Amino acid sequence: MAGAASALFLLDMKGRVLIWRDYRGDVSAGQVEKFFSKLIEREGDPSSHDPVVFDDGVTFMFVQYNNVYVLTAARQNCNAASMLLFLHRVIDVFKHYFEELEEESLRDNFVVVYELLDEIMDFGYPQYTEAKILSEFIKTDAYRMEVTQRPPMAVTNAVSWRSEGIRYKKNEVFLDVVESVNILVNSNGQVVRSDVVGALKMRTYLSGMPECKLGLNDRVLLEAQGRATKGKAIDLDDIKFHQCVRLARFENDRTISFIPPDGAFDLMTYRLSTQVKPLIWVEAQVERHSRSRVEYTVKARSQFKERSTATNVEIELPVSSDATTPTVRTSMGSAVYAPEREALLWKIKSFPGGKDYMLRAQFHLPSITAEESTPEKHPPIRVKFEIPYFTVSGIQVRYLKIIEKSGYQALPWVRYITTAGEYELRMI
């Protein structure tokens, strides 16, 4: 089974073609504009429409970013997952090149855009999307030199993400373990869904072609090595690695070995679906005292150990869109009414473990209401926070070995942090 895209389009918000590249000569710009105007006419907002649409013999797949739509048209049964992901990568490449991808930056750089479109896809088949390596041989005006460039070895190498000959005076690696907690609590206070998505974010400043090996307190690995696993080891549900990690090797003996790209990248992501106790618990009571006055009593509790502290806590309490004249009192932090988000934002700079804080707020409502009972929006309470030096999973980096043939010593720096991901508590 094979399938390729026919063309790639960059469109403005009205669906007009800004720049396009025809790969196979079987669709036209007119076709995509016609399709898009129909879509806008029918849906109003195309971003709420299915991202894969069939029209008049052609399949359109699109992704929106800022004021630009990136779209492919295909006449074949192409790999939809691959195409849509490719569109996201195209956005990443443009972002790398122009800092921001928007209508103006595309116009300002149309020459480079054409060059990139020629390199990243050939005859409708995705080819190469490593922005960093691309920028070694496709340069914007400011960096362009008159010498003729050659394709970097990396483009076709087995190590396609790193060029040779990188030099640093000081060889360093920064490794951030970032866990984000996703939680959904039902209106009856029951935790419906909770999971932790972790990422090992690396920034490498290393010379040459360094061979790295990472050790974690992964239970499967430790057990395989016959070490005691009491309490310290953790189970990771699903691990995803950056393409630099040798997957066959990992499958074989759970060793994480790789030659890293230069600069920042996500080495691995993992997921844990074990039930976690909500780190910050919020209870809100809403009382309607009369037709025109409503009172909120909100309690927030931190349910982690006292030695940790959550910072930059922001609790977003949804408020009816026609509420006015708020009066708010808090036992800690400050609260502001944000009518544009239809919410009251309660911000607490520092929230140590095992503490309770309170908020009371009162709003006025218009006394006249519509007769017809229409459903109201029920947005959940949302919470944002960061807890440094703490991970929910208990993951630990046991070692990070870096070996390069020149034999330099590199310094690894490791940091841990937990943040709130999609942290939602439904209100009654």
Place this chain on the structure above:
Amino acid sequence: MSGHDSKYFSTTKKGEIPELKEELNSQYKDKKKDAVKKVIAAMTVGKDVSMLFTDVVNCMQTENLELKKLVYLYLINYAKSQPDLAILAVNTFVKDSQDPNPLIRALAVRTMGCIRVDKITEYLCDPLQRCLKDDDPYVRKTAAICVAKLYDINAELVEDRGFLETLKDLISDSNPMVVANAVAALAEIQESSAKVIFEITSHTLFKLLAALNECTEWGQVFILDALSSYKAKDARDAENIVERVTPRLQHANCAVVLSAVKVILQQMELISSADVIRNLCKKMAPPLVTLISAEPEIQYVALRNINLIVQRRPNILAHEIKVFFCKYNDPIYVKMEKLEIMIKLASDRNIDQVLLEFKEYATEVDVDFVRKAVRAIGRCAIKLDRAAEKCIGVLLDLIKIKVNYVVQEAIIVIKDIFRRYPNTYESIIATLCENLDTLDEPEAKASMIWIIGEYAERIDNADELLESFLETFPEEPAQVQLQLLTAAVKLFLKKPTERPQEMIQVVLNNATQETDNPDLRDRAYIYWRLLSTDPEAAKDVVLAEKPTISDDSNNLDPSLLDELLANIATLASVYHKPPESFVSRVKAAVQRPDEDEEYLEGQDSGQNESSAPVQDVASTSGPANAPHAPSAAPVQAAPAPSAPMPDLLGDLIGLDGALVPVSEPTAAAPSGPPLPVIFPASAGQGLQLSGCLIRRDGQIFYSLAFENNTAGPLDGFQIQFNKNTFGLAAAGPLQVPSLLPGTSASTLLPMVLFQNLSAGPPSSVLQVAVKNNQQPVWYFTDKVPLQALFLEEGKMERGTFLETWKALPDSHEVSKDLPTALISNVDATIEKLSASNIFYVARRMLKDTSQDVLYLSGKVPYVSGKSISFLVELTALVGSPGVKCAVKTPNPEMATLFFDAIDALLR
């Protein structure tokens, strides 16, 4: 590092083109480069700058890579419109393909492949041959794809020059990216060829698995997609592949993961060990779950695929239902798909939690989502007997909220629940009746009326309730009228008192005399007749016990599901439709340089908008008219789409160089019976055309006769065909001499298939345009007689015939009575049919009716070298008119065309 290219878009209006021309010819490099940028900018905003062709091409010989790329880009866009001038670029291309810099070598070969001009294609061969064996892998990987490009333009050339062998050799290349691109190119070529070109053997399998570990993420997807079609020898072979592919589940790229899942699922079919299967299921679950946290667009594709996977292997995600719970900010298209999967995974174990979720969703603001959530509750009730009561409870809670559309939706699903569990939950009818006046949607009204009629004996005031609907009877939609009619009859049969009797009089009168709807009228007459002749029989009919309905949430046909699972991650798996229902391979226009100048104007750089009637942006966002639409009933070939005529020529002219100029006339007068008139002189201002498609020696011809009844001579005849089901197009020039007034000429125009295919249901319509130098363009339609298409090799052995017949599902059998067809002599008929390549297989006699039954077979060519076979059963009484024709075929939607052919042949 933002650029300032926008300055190139500003124009000076006055004399822009001459100014650019001058700048392009400037001796200063910078000025030249700026001018080319301005030209490209003009091209970008859609201005025609093709007249600068020569000047731009003159800038091609440059050391400056950026400038070279821009000129190449210009060439890709305009070479088609300047085929004669495009040849000017060839020398530089050939030179660049030998440049010491691999970037330039690759660029040259990549660009040449994008220039779809025949003359250039020939010059491409030598550079391509060299580049396929280049030292630099970057050049080889580009050349590999170029072979697929060339194949698309000129397949013969590729085969003759041995490029396919070289391409196959590249599978053993030392560089993984070259291997991956060679795989992609071979897979594409295979798709459009009838011959076996690319087959994975145990040797290549090893190479592919090795390259899989080392190539880029996109290359991994090419290789995995190719692997999924590999048929393993046995369970061990399959296990080996799975073992090598499983590590890909850990890849950060979702497309790699999904394609790996596809390969594993395919190979699992061969593995019999329950342990291995259980283990693999366990391994696939976490990666599938992780896909649900990808970008929303990817989530959408993943969810559509998971929907298929859980239909085949429900246990993979049986414990993971929670990950499909909707988040408040999920886009609506993701929420809708999650709901579908939640219904599929709902079980007695998790139903409580699932219902809580559905209830939550039913109070959100997006009306479509809310409706779907309410329906989901109903579907769970029908699926899980033990949960039905809980579901009813939730529905009643929702009705109490009194949101209009929630109430209506709830009533619709409760009707289904009543049908699934008769005589169980009638106690809630009273609550439903309270909401009678708020119903304003036909489906909800019809459902409520059905409930009242069905349970009339338990509703004290059923007559009053129905009466309240009767006042508006004439204005109600048909759906509601039908239900009202039936409900009134049920009420009367159950409670034959005075009021229902009056009511039934009113309804029957209304339905038989006041309405134009034949369904309603017929149903009313049937009831009337039943009631007046035998009320007991009426009871038996109207109040008969109805079959209980069942859950339809796993509704894909198993063979379709198989096909879709083999297509995981592709568009087919997103649409839940087989690829052939939406893939339209359109050969892009290859411009022949010797073509008449005059017609190039309409060319619009080779891109033309189809004038075929445009489907609405598909309401289901899938392709319409797929042969596997949920209702498996044989699809009647729809009448010809009435294309908007005025646009036709614009469309026609843009197509595949099939517009052929008249060359010297030759005498090729066809003999045989007179041709039917397809375009009368009255319509053609005196020009009359007769014609018919015929088959001769395995070749299709359009046998045509031109008659000039005008006052002056006519010459310069040309013919063109619109896109059609069989992709018929002229294979050579139309050879008609100039016609003096009152003369006529005949010709045989050779035709080819699959040149310009139209999408949509099969149709025999052939739209033709004919032109001459003296008259306007004439459009008319002819029919494609299927009998001209049957292949010489359509004969089937008895055994094969029987096997094929059995293998096809019954839904693929269609039959039709041909009242005017006649078999007067069986042997003569067999001879006649076999002359049209419909071959005799077997014959038997029906004893009781002394009818003859003939079994025949035939094949019609189909896209990409395949063919559609027809297994035929003709039943007739020899000598008397009337033949029953039954046909079984993998493509029942073609049956109507087939019947027409048989009907024509048996006259």
